[in-house]
């Protein structure tokens with residue numbers, strides 16, 4: 001069962017003709033196939049919108065629909081048929097072929113620009129620190145090196161296309177629910193060029209394009225993060241002659257590092273501290289991106305204490321100062337004691353009194369409570 005037409009156009013039942021038209025135009029713009037090239041559902045959604053508009057913009061059909069719904073339209077012989085409908089026909093019918101380009105910025109006609117290429121690259125946190133570069137091996141469509149893109153074997157003539165008489169376009173008239181629609185398509189013989197080589201280039205068989213292996217060196221700046229993209233203009237696929245070349249997008253993925261958790265420019269690491277070191281204080285080795293570093297641990301360090309190492313985090317993409325490394329104390333309690341150790345600890349426990357333990361005011365428990373309070 002199709003959706004309610006008013007719902008499709010996001011209108012109430014009392015909508016005026018003007019509101020119906022406005023709503024349709026707005027939705028049609030949003031769902032235009034050139035804008036939604038990567039959303040295969042957009043075309044279906046557009047057809048739904050066009051069908052709703054077709055019915056609600058016609059007083060007779062709207063009245064039938066209001067009284068009897070979808071079923072009424074069907075039994076009245078008004079069933080819309082968009083199944084075989086080409087979406088650009090609808091647009092041309094509504095907005096006029098000439099409007100298409102200006103309205104959506106880049107129309108369906110004219111030389112098509114080259115497509116973009118996307119490549120994913122993994123980097124380590126250490127590479128995020130220093131910045132890095134990658135040589136990417138790409139297969140892209142390029143201009144044929146043998147014919148320089150004109151499709152003719154060098155030294156052979158190029159003739160005006162007889163099918164489109166050099167215009168590069170073919171027109172056909174189609175009958176649609178909106179009446180007659182004149183459709184313009186690129187000529188299938190010359191591919192829209194208007195000219196045909198007499199002897200097609202041997203290397204590209206007249207297409208003017210060929211797949212090329214290419215190595216592109218990409219700079220990944222310090223501070224880059226997962227999900228960010230580096231754009232290299234003009235390194236994508238070649239388009240039609242005269243049209244711009246596509247771009248290369250490098251999608252960055254930072255590999256997880258078991259030692260560090262990243263929070264923007266700051267890093268967090270866990271430092272295991274034997275309870276004796278936590279109690280007595282001492283020097284411990286802490287991993288940083290630039291190697292291990294000795295860090296003083298104060299006597300009486302509590303579980304969850306954070307020691308901040310300034311400027312040991314990651315650089316900012318905008319070149320401000322580096323972030324910090326936060327070292328979280330993970331105090332280790334022994335779980336495997338020898339008889340002698342158990343004895344020592346018992347003696348220690350007997351000597352302990354109320355002054356021995358001083359829970360820090362911002363101890364682990366308080367911190368967890370803070371975190372939950374959010």
Ligand SMILES: [Zn+2]
Nearest residue numbers: 144147201204
């Ligand atoms: Zn060629």
Ligand SMILES: [Zn+2]
Nearest residue numbers: 161164187190
């Ligand atoms: Zn032609």
